[in-house]
């Protein structure tokens with residue numbers, strides 16, 4: 279057989295195939311190790327997110343305490359827009375507790391607040407100072423019922439004597 283380019287190709291075709299196989303194999307292995315490295319990175323980032331700082335139940339409660347006090351002075355001053363705003367903040371904190379404090383069994387008892395929250399909302403809608411006063415007491419009692427139910431009876435909530443901050447005006451402007 280003459281050594282034409284075609285015969286040279288035919289003779290060496292098996293080597294060519296072997297080289298191609300080796301190249302393909304190497305490429306696949308490197309792609310796999312890239313994927314594995316990426317997966318490891320994703321796993322470690324997921325872990326960081328899971329361990330990221332989340333406020334605890336006590337911190338949410340301290341926030342609710344502030345809004346509870348502000349709500350009182352807003353209602354007493356018949357500042358219904360501010361009272362409504364403070365109610366929204368309490369509702370948000372309750373929702374956040376449900377979302378972030380899933381590890382706390384006490385969260386089940388949160389629903390104890392709902393009738394009282396509805397009652398305060400109705401008083402605000404009706405712009406009734408009298409209903410506000412009775413429903414605020416109902417709310418405060420509901421806070422304490424849950425504290426009792428969850429062995430935190432020593433956290434006693436009451437209507438505040440003085441506004442929580444002196445740099446906020448609670449009167450309607």
Ligand code: HEC
Pocket residue numbers: 334335336337339340342343346384385386387388390391417418420421422424425428430433435
């Ligand atoms: C799920 C039932 C529940 C309800 C409803 C509830 N609390 Fe609490 N509260 C708790 C628990 C449990 C703790 C203790 C949290 C902790 O372990 O840090 C607490 C703690 C507190 C604290 C102490 C926070 C601190 O770190 O000093 C305050 C203040 C407080 N609550 C206010 C309120 C107010 C105001 C309301 C009503 C608007 C309310 N809570 C309603 C369960 C409840």
